[in-house]
Amino acid sequence: MSTQTKVVIAGVVVGFLTLFVFPWWLSALIILGAVALPAAGYLMLDPxxxxRVRAQGRKRIGS
Known part of the structure; x- marks a missing residue:
């Protein structure tokens, strides 16, 4: 299992644990922030x- 997969699984677990600790709306904001921040960062890149980011992903698949 890759490191990125482990991080994603850990993020999902933490997101569900926050549902039991915090109010549902705060948990929803945390989960949405975890999804929106990388997406916003990707969209801020030049074409x-x-x-280059997509090429790196394809290069790793074959390795």
Whole structure:
């Protein structure tokens, strides 16, 4: 299992645990923030930088 997969699984577990500790709306904000921050960061890249990020992902798949 890759490191990125472990981080995603840990994030989902923490998100569900916050549902029991915090009010539901605060948990929803935490989960949405965890999804929105990387997406916003990706969208802030130039088209050439996005191509490099996609190329890195394809390179790792074959390794």
């Amino acid at each position: 050439s930088q996005r191509r």
